[in-house]
Amino acid sequence: MTETEKEIIVTGNEKPRIGVFVCHCGVNIAGVIPIEDLVEYAKTLPDVVFATEYKFMCSDVGQTLIKEKIQEQNLNRVIVAACSPRMHEPTFRLVLKEAGLNQFLFEMANIREHSSWVHMKDPEGAYEIAKDHIRLAVNKARELVPLEVQTVEVDPSCLIIGGGIAGMNAALDLATEGYKVYLVEKTPTIGGHMAQLDKTFPTMDCSACILTPRMVDVARNENIELLTYSEVTDVTGYIGNFEVTILKKPHYVDQEKCTGCGVCIDHCPVSVGNEFDLGLATRKAIYIPFPQAVPGQYTIDMDSCIRCGICASPDVCEPEAIVYDDEPEEIKVKVGTIIVATGWDLYDPTELKQYGYGRYPNVITGLQMERLLSSFGPLLGKPVRPSDLKEPHSIAFLQCVGSRNFREGGNKYCSRVCCMYATKQARQYKEKHPDAEIYIFYMDIRAFGKGYEEFYESAGRNYGINYVRGRIAEVREGEDHKIIIRSEDTLLQQPIELEVDMFVLSCGLEPRADADKITSLLRIQRSGDGFFMEAHPKLRPVDTLTEGIFVAGVAQGPKDIPDAVAQAKGAASSAAALMAKGEVEVEPFFAVVSPERCIGCGMCVENCAYGAVELVEDRRFGTIASINQALCKGCGACAGNCRCSAINIKGFTAEQIFEMITGRF
Amino acid sequence: MSKVVFETEDEEEVKVDKDWKPRILAFLCNWCSYAGADLAGVSRIQYPATVRVVRVPCTGRINPFFILKALTDGWDGVVVSGCHPGDCHYISGNLVARRRFALLNELLEFFGIEPGRVNFMWASAAEGERFAVLIEKATERVKKLGPNKRFLKKW
Ligand SMILES: Cc1cc2nc3c(=O)[nH]c(=O)nc-3n(C[C@H](O)[C@H](O)[C@H](O)COP(=O)(O)OP(=O)(O)OC[C@H]3O[C@@H](n4cnc5c(N)ncnc54)[C@H](O)[C@@H]3O)c2cc1C
Secondary structure (H helix, E strand, O other): OOOOOOOOOOOOOOOOOEEEEEEOOOHHHHOOOOHHHHHHHHHOOOOEEEEEEEOOOOOHHHHHHHHHHHHHOOOOEEEEEEOOHHHHHHHHHHHHHHOOOOOOOEEEEEOHHHHHOOOOOOHHHHHHHHHHHHHHHHHHHHOOOOOOOEEEEOOOEEEEEOOOHHHHHHHHHHHHOOOEEEEEOOOOOOOHHHHHOOEEOOOOEEHHHHHHHHHHHHHHOOOEEEEOOEEEEEEEEEOOEEEEEEEEOOOOEOOOOOOOOOHHHHHOOOEEEOOOOOOOOEEEOEEOOOOOOOOOOOEEOOOOOOOOOOOOOOOOOOOOOEOOOOOOEEEEEEEOEEEEOOOEEEOOHHHOHHHOEOOEOOEEEHHHHHHHHOOOOOOOOOOOOOOOOOOOOEEEEEEEEOOOOOOOOOOOOOOOOHHHHHHHHHHHHHHHOOOOEEEEEEOOOOOOOOOHHHHHHHHHHHHOOEEEEOOEEEEEEOHHHOEEEEEEEOOOOEEEEEEEOEEEEEEOEEEOOOHHHHHHHHOOOEOOOOOEOOOEOOOEOOEOOOOOEEEOHHHHOOOOHHHHHHHHHHHHHHHHHHHHHOEEEEOOOOEEEOOOOOOOOOHHHHHOOOOOEEEEEEOOOEEEEEEOOOOOOOOOHHHHHOOOOOEEEOOOOHHHHHHHHOOOO | OOOHHHHOOOOOOOOOOOOOOOOEEEEEEOOOHHHHHHHHHHOOOOOOOOEEEEEEOOHHHOOHHHHHHHHHOOOOEEEEEEOOOOOOOOOOHHHHHHHHHHHHHHHHHHOOOOOOOEEEEEOOOOOHHHHHHHHHHHHHHHHHHOOOOOOOOOO
16 A cells, blocks of 8 residues: 555445456457446446456556556445456455455456356357356445454474475475474385386486485484374364374384394295385395385384294394384374375276286386386396296387376376386396397377487487387287287388387376375365366466465376476475465454354254364353354354354355345346 | 155146256355366366356355245256365365255255256366366256246236
8 A cells, every 4th residue: 555545444334335347368258258348237236336347457557457446436345357266366355455445345256267268159148147247246245344364373394295206305495494394104114116216317317326315314304203104194274283193003113123134034934025126026024115215124014924923033133123012103293284295106007908917927017127127126137027037138118008098098198207217218228238129119209308308319319229109909928928019100101010028018107096095184186187186287386275285296297206306395495485484364264153143052063073163151142152263264064054044154154145146137 | 755746736837948048056165166167167168158156165154045045036046066075175064065955955845946956066176077067967957947936926
């Protein structure tokens, strides 16, 4: 507010003076709906004292126009007919505030997302809807009253779910800035999928060399409380004040006492498939996932353990760390912000029967190939065919397995990393086996990142990798477990028949199988592809729709390591911005009780999910409901059930909604 | 519910007018269905120009009075749409609403309001397509019923 401007005091009792501002949004609205007519129509509505239009109301000029008119016309209610309030309501509220008017005397009429964009082929219909939306908004506006913004404190601590490369980077950034971080990881070690990779495209730097130091940094940082082998089981509260319950699963090995010496694994008689090596190698029932795991203490997998007691003998475990009757432990922490970085699962190609995965031994996934190529993998970096443990001479890769599929199973989206990882793996093999024949069957190669095109180009030129454009309809198993591929080279328009020693399926990335648990715990949303949804695809790519909760890494959508790290840093900085300020404004949309109407039936108490309502004895009104504003989220479940209309929700009052309903004509 | 209530009423034959656009009032929850409707917009998915939207924080906010009021006030149809069960932004508001509307449905039938005038549905913030399809279906249903005249006094 400048000095010449005056504050407009609204008590709610004066006659409404409503101003309506209609936005063209370029041609987005104006291309379908006659704006002039809308303005003229708005002027006919009761209490509307002013109406005008402008090309872009959200622009600087548009905002200034609104400010000027509020002052000049003494407006005490403002309506902007434009896009969704989810887009620009905060923008225009600020305009009111700057113009000296309480920011809650504002209402938006959504005539873009809910009209011009969805009724493009029916301009008359779109116009009718736009008119009605303006009228409904005007009706509601009459009932608006000034409200005071509320601020809540933001606890300077963050919960990060998932300790992959994304979660670890977010944790380190926040810890460095001085915030307390609780890093919850489901498995016994941090590192995520990156720990399974051998080299990383396009620079071919060793994955472990860049990852393991970070893992150690995380474990060593005193601001990070590392909770591995743990899961979040409950989250209550809201931005700034989340109450989190975490379940620490029993290791059956005292993590304080265990020195990680590894004598136990030499004695453990039980061998099972190792998850880390995707079943390509075994581990014992007492294990660490991989040698560089952080923390480096052991865990007993009780599903496989036969409780022979050998590891518990003091001859084997000198520090006497084995605790067979270890119990799960529940801990509760309070945090101000949450970052979700739970990553991905690999697409399971078993359902695509035509490729023989699970049926033919020499058909493997890209991630298995990664383990075979890994210098610290089960074969020390010398891939062999599963069927006879011989080095393959010829290998074919098939791209887009479970990705970009609009017909059969799988996912519609592009997984973004498979073109590059297949190229990487092919190059790695060729480096050691220059005579090998390598084919990559693709639809088109997506090499969009920094250095990716060059990487791909050199694979063909310098390494002699054969890129074949064409889908493979089906494979068969030939003699000696070779794989016979029939396809068509769609560039040369020639059929191809090929026999290879090994067939690698470049499977895509999928949302975590248990992502649903996270959505319901945190009340965040998933987009059509199943990954967690960002609040706005362009402008709020790390925020979720729940305030104070952010998302990073592949949990939000397929991406490579650089992008996952960039997003993690973005999420950390967004969380830090909230915590640095220490408080945040929240909408003052709470429940209020009219004691003279309340009969104390208690229905509201039952319906409140937050325990914010209780029955109290009032000297004048007897038994009545009472709302604890600190707990109330303004959902209205209490008001929706109140048979006496004794509870109202500020910002969505019954009067306001009734006014909208009666605005049929 | 017994169908008898309806059959004894003097059901007037309504011819479905193809060009008639029913006026439908839609109560959409802020976190799922309102966002889903926005997504339909951003994705330019086209659906019939029949719905006027009232944004509410949660379907749990919707008092049955609102729906009855909309009908007695002459809206041809009502849509109530929220988050999928289990996905409520407010933990369980939509479940509270679901229980409430199951009862309301019976009451509406008892009042002689044709099934189909009031449509309860779920659409998430990611389901722009689904939102459009559901609106299309609701529109068809209301269209078949014709204008909402049950509360109009015949002079
Ligand atoms: C075969 C293959 C090769 C690849 N090669 C490369 C490459 O060379 N270069 C490159 O840039 N990218 C590569 N990628 C992509 C790379 O793997 C991802 O970008 C990276 O893993 C993303 O890390 P993230 O932290 O988002 O997820 P993840 O690595 O999946 O980490 C998520 C972590 O969260 C944990 N978690 C999951 N759910 C929960 C829960 N409910 N509670 C607690 N913790 C949980 C998991 O245990 C895991 O530790 C490759 C991918 C594949 C499939």
